[in-house]
Amino acid sequence: MNDEIKMQQIHRRKRLYEAIFFGLFRIMGFMVVLILGFILCFITMKGIGVMSWEFITASPTDGLTKGGIFPAIVGTMCLIAGSMIFAFPIGVLSGIYTTEYAKTGKWVKFIRLMTNNLSGVPSIVFGLFGMSLFVNTLGFGDSILAGSLTLGLLVLPVVIRTTEEAILSIDDSFRHGSLALGATKLQTINRVVLPMAFPNIITGLILSIGRVSGETAPILFTVAAYFLPQLPTSIFDQVMALPYHLYVIATSGTNIEASRGIAYGTALVLIIIVLTLNLAANVIRNYIQKKIK
Amino acid sequence: MINVENINFYYGKFHALQNISMGMEANTITALIGPSGCGKSTFLRLFNRMNDLIPDTTLTGTVSIGGVDIYQKNVLVDDLRKRVGMVFQKPNPFPKSIFENVAYGMRVNGMNNKKIIAEKVEQALKHAALWDEVKDKLKKSAFAISGGQQQRLCIARALAVEPDILLMDEPASALDPISTSKIEELMFQLKEDYTIVIVTHNMQQAARVSDHTAYFYMGELIEYGETKKIFTNPDKKSTQNYVTGRFG
Numbered sequence: 311m312n313d314e315i316k317m318q319q320i321h322r323r324k325r326l327y328e329a330i331f332f333g334l335f336r337i338m339g340f341m342v343v344l345i346l347g348f349i350l351c352f353i354t355m356k357g358i359g360v361m362s363w364e365f366i367t368a369s370p371t372d373g374l375t376k377g378g379i380f381p382a383i384v385g386t387m388c389l390i391a392g393s394m395i396f397a398f399p400i401g402v403l404s405g406i407y408t409t410e411y412a413k414t415g416k417w418v419k420f421i422r423l424m425t426n427n428l429s430g431v432p433s434i435v436f437g438l439f440g441m442s443l444f445v446n447t448l449g450f451g452d453s454i455l456a457g458s459l460t461l462g463l464l465v466l467p468v469v470i471r472t473t474e475e476a477i478l479s480i481d482d483s484f485r486h487g488s489l490a491l492g493a494t495k496l497q498t499i500n501r502v503v504l505p506m507a508f509p510n511i512i513t514g515l516i517l518s519i520g521r522v523s524g525e526t527a528p529i530l531f532t533v534a535a536y537f538l539p540q541l542p543t544s545i546f547d548q549v550m551a552l553p554y555h556l557y558v559i560a561t562s563g564t565n566i567e568a569s570r571g572i573a574y575g576t577a578l579v580l581i582i583i584v585l586t587l588n589l590a591a592n593v594i595r596n597y598i599q600k601k602i603k
Numbered sequence: 604m605i606n607v608e609n610i611n612f613y614y615g616k617f618h619a620l621q622n623i624s625m626g627m628e629a630n631t632i633t634a635l636i637g638p639s640g641c642g643k644s645t646f647l648r649l650f651n652r653m654n655d656l657i658p659d660t661t662l663t664g665t666v667s668i669g670g671v672d673i674y675q676k677n678v679l680v681d682d683l684r685k686r687v688g689m690v691f692q693k694p695n696p697f698p699k700s701i702f703e704n705v706a707y708g709m710r711v712n713g714m715n716n717k718k719i720i721a722e723k724v725e726q727a728l729k730h731a732a733l734w735d736e737v738k739d740k741l742k743k744s745a746f747a748i749s750g751g752q753q754q755r756l757c758i759a760r761a762l763a764v765e766p767d768i769l770l771m772d773e774p775a776s777a778l779d780p781i782s783t784s785k786i787e788e789l790m791f792q793l794k795e796d797y798t799i800v801i802v803t804h805n806m807q808q809a810a811r812v813s814d815h816t817a818y819f820y821m822g823e824l825i826e827y828g829e830t831k832k833i834f835t836n837p838d839k840k841s842t843q844n845y846v847t848g849r850f851g
Contacts (some may be wrong), residue, residue, distance in 0.1 A: 345739065486691065489681075490691075491688070491708035491760065492685035493681065493711035497711045501711065506698055530680075
């Protein structure tokens with residue numbers, strides 16, 4: 311009799327724990343959605359007021375308190391494109407090297423260690439490094455080139471790591487099938503491994519674009535201009551960039567109170583750009599995935 | 604056709620194949636049987652040098668095909684694999700269309716002529732007894748057909764490069780009985796043009812399809828001879844125990 315009561319208690323306790331922890335997981339899960347939703351709503355509500363055709367197509371005027379943010383949009387786009395042109399091929403190729411060619415051994419361990427360390431370096435350090443190497447030593451000056459290279463370095467570890475994981479997730483049976491037909495290793499990588507890994511490699515691209523478009527510190531000393539109404543004509547020009555522009559008008563503009571609305575508008579535009587690029591990359595990824603299946 | 608002399612093969616320090624010598628004639632089917640881990644798959648993979656892909660392995664002795672030592676320095680592995688096709692245990696079609704799967708081997712070997720590729724794809728699919736089932740959906744993904752069809756597609760893919768030898772590593776072990784019997788039927792037909800070496804766990808299958816059978820146990824070749832003899836009147840006790848299902 312006593313035992314039976316004890317068993318019942320244990321059962322009840324088990325079920326209680328089950329309920330408590332599941333509830334906790336669920337709340338935490340929804341919390342993420344809630345936080346993101348809150349940020350989006352907040353920025354949208356505060357920023358939608360200044361949205362207009364002029365805002366996204368004109369240059370700032372009146373000491374950054376009026377006008378638009380067109381040069382900063384263009385600048386950020388240039389930096390995204392520039393850094394990807396640099397980081398994507400290098401990252402993907404080195405990911406292929408470590409997974410398909412080097413595989414095991416001291417060199418790979420060393421490269422992995424360096425990749426991990428690189429991703430742990432604070433972005434302001436990248437900014438200083440970029441200034442010292444690209445701007446001064448190599449003489450690129452404050453320019454799209456210097457900024458893109460610096461941002462490219464920053465996201466290189468992300469690209470390498472996602473490439474590695476994408477390639478490692480492909481079963482060896484596909485490689486063996488190809489090699490057994492007389493294909494060389496390079497042909498196998500080109501025709502079988504990479505097409506299969508590509509959708510996941512795109513994930514790395516998405517993450518990098520998000521990172522690149524939002525970083526301020528690395529562009530601070532390498533490319534960003536405080537106010538530059540004309541558009542760049544070469545990769546050696548300076549540009550305005552959305553995150554830096556946001557920082558400027560929110561902290562050190564001529565009239566911070568008057569430019570508050572513009573600051574939220576800038577943030578909204580930045581978020582829209584990142585989300586749009588993510589969406590586009592997702593569409594491409596799904597398209598490829600469908601094509602190879 | 605295939606000649607193996609004094610083969611020893613090691614995975615690290617593990618002695619996986621011990622002092623094996625045997626020969627296989629052209630246009631015959633040789634079955635390699637034996638319990639798991641006996642070395643029969645390792646032995647099979649010697650002939651297209653797939654073991655080269657496994658790090659830390661050592662091989663001594665000679666393997667020659669058509670009189671040429673295939674482990675000589677001047678033998679190009681991709682050329683060898685063109686002549687020695689392989690079908691794997693699990694169907695492993697590429698995530699491409701049915702057509703492109705069969706064309707793959709030709710393409711990587713430098714064939715660009717669309718007309719010839721199309722002809723040979725059809726021929727290979729017919730040869731693999733798959734043409735009638737897939738001729739209307741050549742552009743469909745190879746993943747969209749059944750496992751048995753996929754395995755015949757893999758056979759067609761191997762045939763399309765026109766090898767002399769076809770290695771089959773338990774080609775029917777992942778398939779249902781109907782697909783299995785289709786593949787066995789196919790092997791009879793293929794024998795006319797190819798030399799086939801098949802690893803199988805299925806004793807009846809070995810007895811049904813092969814001309815010669817080699818029984819491996821713990822890395823050694825215990826007995827090798829005509830299939831009929833191996834299954835009805837083997838010389839060794841161990842062979843008899845295995846083929847009658849008393850162990851393994």
